[in-house]
Amino acid sequence: MANEILWLPKTVETLMTAGDLNNQPDATMLPATADYNNASNKYRFGSFLFFGTFDAPCDAGALAELHLFYKLDGTNYGDGEDGDVAAPVGTGNSLHGLFQIGVTTVVYQQVLGVPLLPYAFRVGLKLATGQDLTPVATHFLKIAPSNEEIQ
Numbered sequence: 189m190a191n192e193i194l195w196l197p198k199t200v201e202t203l204m205t206a207g208d209l210n211n212q213p214d215a216t217m218l219p220a221t222a223d224y225n226n227a228s229n230k231y232r233f234g235s236f237l238f239f240g241t242f243d244a245p246c247d248a249g250a251l252a253e254l255h256l257f258y259k260l261d262g263t264n265y266g267d268g269e270d271g272d273v274a275a276p277v278g279t280g281n282s283l284h285g286l287f288q289i290g291v292t293t294v295v296y297q298q299v300l301g302v303p304l305l306p307y308a309f310r311v312g313l314k315l316a317t318g319q320d321l322t323p324v325a326t327h328f329l330k331i332a333p334s335n336e337e338i339q
Contacts, residue, residue, distance in 0.1 A: 247318030
């Protein structure tokens with residue numbers, strides 16, 4: 189009997205809440221306040237969903253960068269500065285996708301199929317929109333993790 193490799197979706201989790209994103213300025217790297225512990229979960233892929241409301245329509249070509257700052261040694265983040273991820277500096281190594289925002293004030297946008305490593309990481313969102321996020325309590329960044337399942 190031949191085996192099949194199927195997708196095995198897991199529970200969607202919130203990585204950043206309105207408390208992390210409310211009233212945040214443009215051109216800023218916004219780190220999450222907590223780790224996502226993929227050292228325990230060991231998910232192979234993650235798809236990310238960002239919802240944001242901006243003060244005014246964003247600039248043409250507006251986007252938000254998705255960064256993952258891993259703790260490869262279990263202690264220090266690869267955050268482009270001192271390893272504590274309090275004020276991370278994103279690099280090409282941490283960049284894992286772009287949310288295309290466009291000229292809008294409200295956006296639901298996704299980055300799909302990001303390979304995940306089996307280490308804890310903290311997500312960062314860098315705005316390049318020309319507008320600040322509003323102070324409303326509705327913003328979020330979520331992850332929908334998945335693995336393969338052999339049947």
